[in-house]
Amino acid sequence: MTAEFGVLGAVEARIDGRPVDLGHARQRSVLAVLLVEAGRPVTVDQLVDRVWGEDAPQRATGALYSYLSRLRRAVADAGDKVAIERRPAGYVLTADPQSVDLHRFRRLAARARDAESDRSAAELITEALGLWRGEPFAGLDTPWLAATRELLLTERFAAELDHHDVLLRLGRHGELLPSLSAAVAEHPLDERLAEQFMLALYRCGRQADADEQYRRIRRGLADELGSDPGAGLRRLHERILAADPTLALPAGAPARAAAAPTVPAQLPADVRAFTGRGAELAALDRSLAPPEGDEPPLTVVLLSGTAGVGKSALAVRWAHRVREAFPDGQLYVNLRGYDCEQPVAVGDALAGFLTALGVRGPEIPPGVEERAGRYRSELTGRRVLVLLDNASSVEQVRPLLPGTGSCLVLVTSRDALPGMVALHGAERVNLDLLPVADAVGLLRRLIGDRVDREPSVAEDLAAACARLPLALRIAAELAAARADVSLAELVGELSDHRVRLDLLDAGDPRAEVRAVFSWSYQNLPDGAARVFRLLGLHPGDTVHAEAVAALTGTAAGEARRLLGVLVRASLVQAGRGGRYGMHDLLRAYAAELAAAHDPEPERRAALTRLLDHYLAGSAAAMASLYPEPGAPGGDPEAARDWIEAERPTLAAVCTYAAAHGWHRHAIALAGTLFRYLDAGGPVAEAVTVTASAVSAALAVGDRQAQARALSDLGRLHRRQGRLGEAAETYRQALSLYTDLGDRAAEAAALRNLGSVHWRLGDYRRAADHFERARSLHAELGDDAGLADATVRLGLVDARLGDDERATGRFRSALGIHTRLGDRFSEAYVLSLIARISREPADLERATGALELSLAAARRAGDRTAEAYVLTDLAAVLARDGRPAEAADHLRRVVLLHRRIGDRASEAEALNDLGQALGELDAAEDARAQHEQALTLAREIGDRYEEQRARAGLLRAGARRRPTAP
Structure with a gap:
């Protein structure tokens, strides 16, 4: 096992590359303190002071012990590589210091200072600075962490200055200029940094700029500090003015190309309120790394993404950031490849570039080829940035590529332009939608503090704009123009897909979302345009190529080909596993086009084909997972993979079908999927699907389907802990089954309703329902149902303290399950007997049967069954005096129920875990589990688990002062 910890950014931990859940902010603050002091003891008082400061609550020590205990468990998978130990001098995190990014950074920085060569020093410092992911302890805020953060940032700045010195000695002053310029803006009074910047400027042939930089810092020092520059800075300034030859490049370093007589500066103005895109800017920065070899190839970077995603804004922002690295100029042209106007002709673009490079009009050749040749000649040996914005094809770009590796070309396009990568070695940077935080940040910069007054609404506004920068800017302008309208009202208007695109219209074809999308759509061939509309x-949010084939009525291969066209046009995004998606604004635009161009019967036929596809796929998958006796088996793993990949889409499809008139599809799809979703799918998702079936069955008057869906929905409500809703839903199902005369289903509904009353602590009503169900099953000759009802009656007896009667019922049911060959139910009943019995044989028999059931549940991928069997096994192990093994199983059970969303079972498992930990004398941990169980049981109204939690808290000594773990 390998363990890695990070504090140079958000506090994080990884074991074998997998992220570790470190809990809430206060708990992560504890770990941050221990990581900073790795290998050194920290006293309890120091921990409390550093984690809470002066605001420490009275029970801070108890909470600290709980956090330490949870952190121990969080890193337990690392084995003996990592430990949090209590020693006489305090708590110590023992781990390899090099597993903590802070200590690795410090070691690399120290090695760089002692390196034998500048090249080695540069590599070491580059590696050290690469460990930084942002501000230390990001998201955590205590006085101690804030002070430590400032110290660490000072260390980083010192390392950056060392890095600058090394690179200057290596003659890499040209590539340093952008970062030096940005650093000087952030630290305008740092004299060492100013010296580095002045020297880099001078070596790039910019003596006047170096002099201006000196004058700027001299004024700043006088105004801010009332002092003059130091002797070192003054001496460097004098040497620059005197053109001291000793300031020249070190021996062996590459010399800068001669300055061009004309230096073009064609970049458009930088974008106001530019926000985010840190990763993409870093990717672009990497293109500046000096290539190897005496004759490096031309660097071409392709920035691609959908319409309105901010490609041009990012390109211009980056170009301004790095313009100092291109002292021979910056060329820019908007090729208008996707525009309301005609694209720029290649010959015109070349003529414009040649003019900017100082070529007089009469000297510009007439033909495109000749112009391209003269253009390449003019750029030979010159360090120029060429920005080709809004290109539509490789043919539009190719003649504009310089012939020298000293230049860099940045191309933006909605098209993927694969030929640029294949033929010209372009480095691709894909631009996606803004992350939520950056989208809200952009709105904040454009709208102001209204965003902070309505933070959740601001996120909704960002989502309504699909986190698309163009749409966000238009929405911000709309909000500013309607200051009397709240953001919530604006979001409400934008939530209507029919008017959203109308609202996002700034009155300018280049600032209207619909128009910008249309320029991409109009360039599509007919087949791809039809696929786009029908999508x-x-x-759903994403769709597989096979589903697109069904939707469009084409072969799967043709559907993939046409989807490829849409991907290259950045109208559709390709994902993993053959899935495709588009953001909400594009989807609204596509639906609008479909309504305008595709007649209603064709649209309905397309959707019917799609629903048939999903229904057939679901039925085939379920047949493979749960084959009928004697039926040919399929591939269960492939079936499970298909359902897992399609599950969110299937839920959306089921809801859509029920709401738009495909009622039979909704009923059939929900009924087909229920067994899988109930066996470990998210309960909330299963509720969505099943509720759709209820409404669809009601719409068509199918009472049998309605009763079946209500029964399924009641089970889901019960698992969510919504016991009142579960009881009402089961009562509706019972009434329908009684009216329909379906006595078997009526008996099952009685058992279900009884189980809800049992959870609510109403044992009399529970026993009455179970007894009625038992009578019905006996009349029908249904032995399995009879056994189940008998077991439930036994559970009521056990809950009321009559163990002898309960055991008799359990043994009676056991005989039936054994005769029927139902191994799962047999193992369950054996576990119930073992919990009451004191006979070793009962414990041994139950343990063996449950282990077999557990293996079968895991083979089937049934997470619900796995959780239930583990619960039973833990109860038997605890009864057998093996609480440590029981606790291990129960931790897994809690996680399973939490992931599934089975809140009722989670409360029970938390209490079971607390009881097992109490038997292990882990009173603090036991108390934490019972507290969680108590909170959850109160929320869902489970009186029995609430009583168990209270009793557990008393056992754990809830009122005693906590002791150290």
């Missing part, structure tokens, strides 16, 4: 009808 707007799909109810």
